[in-house]
Amino acid sequence: MTDRAIVSSLYDSMKLPTIVAPMFLISGPDLVIAAAKAGIIGCFPTPNARTINDLEEWLEKIKSELKGTKQEGMWAINMIVHKSYDRFEAEMALVERYKPKFVVTALGSPTRVLDRVHAFGGKVFADVINMEQAKKAIAAGVDGLILVCSGAGGHTGKYSPFSFVEEVRRFYDGPLIVGGAMQSARSIAALIALGADFAYMGTRFIGCPESLVVDEYRDMLVSSSMDDVVTSDVVSGVMANWLKASLSKAGFDLKSKKGSTEIDFSDIQGEGKAWKDTWGAGHGVSATQNIETVKEIVDSLVDEFALLQPNLANELSRWPKFLKDNNND
Ligand SMILES: Cc1cc2nc3c(=O)[nH]c(=O)nc-3n(C[C@H](O)[C@H](O)[C@H](O)COP(=O)(O)O)c2cc1C
Structure with a gap:
């Protein structure tokens, strides 16, 4: 499958080009299953499962809840590939058994998982915060890049998506996922206009009842x-x-x-x-105005998109007209 074909085949099975980003102590199986059922992709970081047995139970739950549905493969796992992480081998064995369609690597070189994930037909997306990491990940043979930009919740990037996407797109046309304060249909549409393929939204989903957080965290998000x-x-x-x-x-x-x-x-x-x-959140926090389920958020983003589309088309169509008018002056 070519790089662009991966994107097209995912678009065919998604309601929105959006991935619920993995978040430490926040994303568990319920959030992942709810995201897939709502028509987007869910992802969780493996350390959220306290033990390897817990991780196996989570994977079993996700697999069985989505089995036989159209969303069967719409989930991803986020692995720590850093050499100091001592559960790596045990987690990799589970990944090989449960075969997620996507593995997201963070904070380290994706090389460690590439061959083993490709062997069962999975795709590897690497989370990067600068051009050096982006180039290394592409050279290693990843199937897609996640650009973590400024304003992202948790460990953040420092570059604006306007510069990061443009620089990466100069030499890479594979799947491009962008995170950092993405919060609305407007954000997603802006990313597509920039040349990216998917939005990586974390903060927008922290407050959902399906997440693992305490209610005080939810209240703080709403008031922030x-x-x-x-x-x-x-x-x-x-x-x-x-x-x-x-x-x-x-x-x-x-x-x-x-x-x-x-x-x-x-x-x-x-x-x-x-x-x-200590509760993480990105610059898009004000989009959490009340506590909504994953499905409610996705449905409202889809509705926003439907309203946005004609308006945007209208606005964009004015520009050649302005140019023409200016030329007529
Ligand atoms: C509280 C919190 C914890 C996070 N933990 C992780 C993590 O464990 N692994 C990871 O790859 N990214 C983690 N992230 C980053 C997200 O995957 C993603 O890059 C970010 O949420 C996107 O920006 P946004 O929050 O503005 O939507 C975390 C983000 C937040 C808000």
């Missing part, structure tokens, strides 16, 4: 706007976007610099303790 989001490395040593109020509540001093250049996943559950009380 982008000024309430702060970019800081105080929690994990890596720059991430957080709800400011949750950091203060958890006792973090935003002026202290805890930054580190070494990433270490050997104690991800220990790291989880920090993330449990």
Whole structure:
């Protein structure tokens, strides 16, 4: 299958070109199943399952709930491929058994999983935050790129999607997924106009009843706007976007610099303790105005899209006219 054929075949089975991005301590099987059933793709990070047995149960649940439906393959798994992550081999064995259609790699080289995922017919998408990582991932042979841009919740990127997509598209025409403050049908349409293929939406889905978060987190999302989001490395040593109020509540001093250049996943559950009380969110947080199910969000995005389409076509069609009018002056 060619790169563009992967995108077309996914479009055929999706209601919107959107993926629910994997989020630490937030996405579990219910969110993934709800996303697939609503007509988009769901994804979860493997460390969210506390043990390997839990992970197996989650995979079994996702497989069996979607079996025989049109959405059977519309889910993905997000693996940590960093060398310090000691559950890698055990997780890889489960991935080979449950054969997700997509594996998303984060924070490390995708090389470690490529051959093994390709062997069962799966596709590998690598999450990247700069051109160096993008070029390395393409050279390694990934099937698609996820560009994490500025404004993304959790570990964030620093580049604007306007520059990142343009630079990548100069040499790559494969599947391109873009994350960072994507929140509405307008955001998705803008990405398509830029030349990307799918939106990667995290923050928009954190508050859903199908997520694993506590209600206070949901309440904080509803009452927050982008000024309430702060970019800081105080929690994990890596720059991430957080709800400011949750950091203060958890006792973090935003002026202290805890930054580190070494990433270490050997104690991800220990790291989880920090993330449990500090709540991540991206610049698109104000799109969460109330608590809606995944299906309600997807249906409202689809409705927005239907309204947007003729308006956008109308607006765009004015530009050649303006040019013509100017030429007539
Ligand atoms: C609280 C939180 C936790 C996250 N955890 C992960 C993670 O475990 N693995 C990962 O690859 N990305 C993680 N992300 C990043 C998302 O996958 C995605 O890049 C981001 O949510 C997109 O931006 P948005 O939140 O503005 O939609 C996380 C994001 C948030 C908000």
